[in-house]
Amino acid sequence: MSGAGITPFLEGSRRWMRIRNEYAREALAELLGTGIVTLFAVAGGIQHFANPSDDSMQPIFGSLFGLMAAILIVGGSSGGHVNPAVTLGLCIAGNCSWIKLPLFWVAQILGAYIGAGLALANYAWMPLKVGVSMNVFFPAAVVAPVPGTPIGSGFLDQIIGTSILVMLIIACCDKRNMQVPKALIGFFICLTICGLAMCFGINAGAVLNPARDFGARLMGLSVGFRSNQIMTVNGTHWWLVGFFGPLIGGALGSVLYVTLIGAHLNDEDEDS
Template sequence: MREALAEFLGTALLLTFGLGVVAQTVTSGGAAGSPLGIHLCWGLAVILGVYASAGVSGAHLNPAVTLALAVRRGFPWSKVGPYVVAQLLGAFVGAAVVYLTYREAITAFDGGMRQVLGPHGTAGIFATYPAPYLSILGGVIDQIVGTALLVAMVFAISDERNAPPAASLAPVFVGLTVMAIGMGFGANAGYAINPARDFGPRLFTALAGWGGGVFTAGNGWWWVPVVAPCIGAVLGGTVYDLLIRAHHPAHTNRIGDPARRVE
């Protein structure tokens, strides 16, 4: 229970900060925000969420990360369900907090008529939707690639035999990874790379006035940021392990160490 509570809080903080910057940007018409600000704030949101929960639960904050750790790192399968439920609930609550805070701003922006897409669409504050040009297959590829990059770097940052940062700085580098993914791969579909981050807020919007359109928009896009990140997470973790972890020498060189011959 204590681990699930930590995952709940960490994910709620992640979504509150992350969705908050999107709400501010959208409802101000870009006057109080920018794409760069969104990327920076999401990276900071990850850092803060991880710092809030890492000492208790390990701060997965992402069902895809939890799945990859179960598949590749021996994380107990019995804990996967409680972690995922806690992450989903945390994401839902984070969305609710942002909605409560920005409800009047959203109403001023859309005139009180909750719209999913379009010039006055506001559902994208909470969940991700594909760009008009993006196909479902393209979205699946996008989410697989983004999440594979995330998990490969999470594995690298936490690999004690591969010159990792100090444990106290690990959350910073995870946040920087998310920031880099957003800057490099955010245009197609908003880089959800986290089933809880997308599904929890999407469910909230369905209940809070946007209706079932949040599940039918984008040719039924909703399942892509749920399923594809799970595939990408396992793929990214597997690639890292095959190319790096499986080949660690008996002596691990640290950054700046002279090369040594392994007897």
């Protein structure tokens, strides 16, 4: 930890195996980052389910400290979107080129799929021992409305939350705004989503990330859940909320930030 950071194994690896293609390198980073995000989120949901006396904030802080770690690990490569809605918002604002969008989306969903599988593997023994079916505990890790929530409120909730998230991210990247150092962006994103989950967690579980939600559902299907267990709630297609809600919110947040704040900021040298 003392100094260096530029090291033999690292330097050797750079000479022998460095991926020089920007798209491949960044897609790999998004895959890893979204995998870590989903690993924490699904494991945190399961741990919380298994300990009903846990603090209500524990799965929130737990999974989002994991998100912060993921952004710090992969951010230097791809920027650390780790969320298709963030990628969409950044493409609209112009912080990311559109050509990367489909690539990142695929990498993010694939990473989430793998991360969810690893979390399930880690706790695979539990339903057998505790005598609880996976049917009960796995859905806790995906968009899970409080019974009776209308699907429209689920969409509204995801749109509000993701638009604020994307406004925050673009603001943190906007050099004319509060000059947030790169190292702190992940931490501020973490706290903002914690806040959203604590205030907007009822309608749709505050997932705010189509890859983490859809990837986990796909893994659920792969390990034997039926579609009516993992994709729908009482016949309503709640996976649509988890997938399209954040995308709409991400696009909206990007437009809101640019039109309400970003377009009007002074440059450093015009600062009054």
